[in-house]
Amino acid sequence: MDDFGIYAIFGVNGPPQRLLSAEGSCRVAVAVPPSVRQVVLFSSGPWGERICVNAELNDTDNMPITIGKLTPYNKCLSWEQWEEETWTRSVILNVTLEGGNLVKSEQPELILAVTEFTPKDTVAPLAARELNGKRKREHLLEEEEDKYHLTKRGEENMCPNGTVEKTTPVRKGRDQIKGGQKLFSDGAIKKTGEAQGIVGRTPPQSAARTKSRQAKTPTQTAPLVSPSGRWGQTLCPIDAQTAILIGGQGARMQFCKDPMWKLCTEDMSWFAAETLAEGPTPEARIGHTAIYDPDSRRIFVFGGSKNKKWFNDVHILDTQSWKWTMIEAQGKVPPLAYHSCSMFQGELFVLGGVFPCPNPEPDGCSDSLYIFDPNLSIWYQPIVTGDKPSPRSGHSACVIQERKIYVFGGWDTPVCYNDMYMLDLGLMEFAAVETTGKAPCPRSWHGSVVISDTKFLIHGGYNGDRALSDTFIFDTDTNSWTEVTLPHLSLPRAGHSIITMEADAHRCISEEKNPGSISRTLLVFGGGDNEGNFYSDLTTVSVEELLAAISRA
Known part of the structure; x- marks a missing residue:
């Protein structure tokens, strides 16, 4: 008997909830409430011919915040709100199973992480009418949130040991210091357009996100044939x-x-x-x-x-x-x-x-x-x-x-x-x-x-x-x-x-x-x-x- 399943725990006090089973859909979308600050995703049971489980935390505009993958050799993932600092409001957890004999459904099943009520219809996560209302309410908070990220984002991944306020004198030797210059130029923090499969910021920038949501990269649906753009690899x-x-x-x-x-x-x-x-x-x-x-x-x-x-x-x-x-x-x-x-x-x-x-x-x-x-x-x-x-x-x-x-x-x-x-x-x-x-x-x-x-x-x-x-x-x-x-x-x-x-x-x-x-x-x-x-x-x-x-x- 195939007891394979994909489970999630939402919050430190939440019970395990089954998201995917051997006989069910191969896709599921979970609306994670703002009160949840931790998510743990894991598998149980024999994998058989199943290859992997792709998991994405997306924001309310369906843009990826963070990603991960379960495999037969890596059977658990976890996320924390204070670690993924762009996780500031309700997010959607999208889980997709590859391989095996699960039934392919046209739309992902909607499951609420907090079972205070059960939705009557099976719809895509956060239908357009809900998102429109959210966007109106969120628009007024957008600029304040962006200001917060510009100043509070963790900077160790851009400049490993610097802060925005410091300046950078460059020197040829240990004892010869030349004129100073600003460590992060103001011009480096700007809206970005689309590049060759790579839109984002390079290492030294301190902004967590741009004010324009047009700079975001859509969720990748087709299999990649070459690596995505990156630095630090x-x-x-x-x-x-x-x-x-x-x-x-x-x-x-x-x-x-x-x-x-x-x-x-x-x-x-x-x-x-x-x-x-x-x-x-x-x-x-x-x-x-x-x-x-x-x-x-x-x-x-x-x-x-x-x-x-x-x-x-x-x-x-x-x-x-x-x-x-x-x-x-x-x-x-x-x-x-x-x-x-x-x-x-x-x-x-x-x-x-x-x-x-x-x-x-x-x-x-x-x-x-x-x-x-x-x-x-x-x-x-x-x-x-x-x-x-x-x-x-x-x-x-x-x-x-x-x-x-x-x-x-x-x-x-x-x-x-x-x-x-x-x-x-x-x-x-x-x-x-x-x-x-x-x-x-x-x-x-x-x-x-x-x-x-x-x-x-x-x-x-x-x-x-x-x-x-x-x-x-x-x-x-x-x-x-x-x-x-x-x-x-x-x-x-x-x-x-x-x-x-x-x-x-x-x-x-x-x-x-x-x-x-x-x-x-x-x-x-x-x-x-x-x-x-x-x-x-x-x-x-x-x-x-x-x-x-x-x-x-």
Whole structure:
């Protein structure tokens, strides 16, 4: 007998209520009263051939506030009103089951969470006549509510350790401070139009929503064929032609309801991958790191944040068995976001980042180095000597020839950096790097990637005022910067992902010219422009073209 069901609990004192059953509809809409401040959704019974349950909390205009997904391996979701701060009035919980043999109904069934009365008719949630009356009453409250959100919205997901009132002097070194500038420009908070599948705000903005509801993105009904626009995600190569996209935040500062994708570079195609892997998937987040260990063929996801929640958990995705596991690690590491993570000899080197202090307000940056040993499942802090970087977040770290880690940029409000440090992995000694050539201006949330044995690239980022579009290459042999001009990378963006992959389309040509050589391609995904747009495009540039641009510069 199939006892499968989807249940919900509304409020801390509410009893479980059955929303979907084995013989019923595959869709349901629940009107959640304003008095309910917590919602828990869970499944019970065998899943059988059922794939997943999609859940959305929508406002009275049927715009998504937050989303989630139940799977056979992740059987519970919860929301809290003070966590999802746009949840300010009555909301609708829409639940849809995919897979199995449930009956498809034309309209979702309406169920009231508080059973004070039972509706006589089965109608769509909050019919138009009800919404019209609500809108009239809500119109007078709209501007006051927007003012509240503009000043009270949690800011750790836009500027991890800053406030609107602070200013940002930028400086080249630790002791040289230049003129100040406003951290968030007034022009950055504006109404947004429609972009390429991505309407919203980029990381540094402090507004929770615009005054115009036209900027909202309609609820996604058709299956996505590529990731939605986002920033703060990770894109992690796992083999010569495959990369995994994890996490991110997009329009209306909502965490992406399509948090995991698989990219095949043979034809540059995307595949939704959230339901491919077994085990407990990581909770939605931004500012985390994901790094692949080619020896064990595992992806390690660490840290990040979600609204006012901070993480110091370690999730591992085995790319052979496609199974998630969460590690119960020994040792102490603080919750961190916007840190850097590098792999060296099978261990994770986590440097810097922002942490909640006092919890959950983000006002502290770290200058500590933590190492995670996967074999022992333990965190420890090594003894490090030399001149280490000052506390910072949003910086980059590149491992060169498995001997040195180069750390660039980042910020610790109100200071933005463009200094360079090097960690000698043999001596465990930091040293400031004296560079030559035109250096990038101070920035954080930039993209960075190694493009040769002695060179790495810096692109874009946020300078405390605007998103950047410039590109620089650093040569570790000469400690010199070279700025290169690339039309492909002319779009300002911050919080994006940059990786390098093999380019099969050019392999034959490369092997004809240089037998045994394989051409590589730079891939740039996502990010935002600080003007209201989030990107979902995938830009490619030949690494050979990048290296050739150095000689032309």
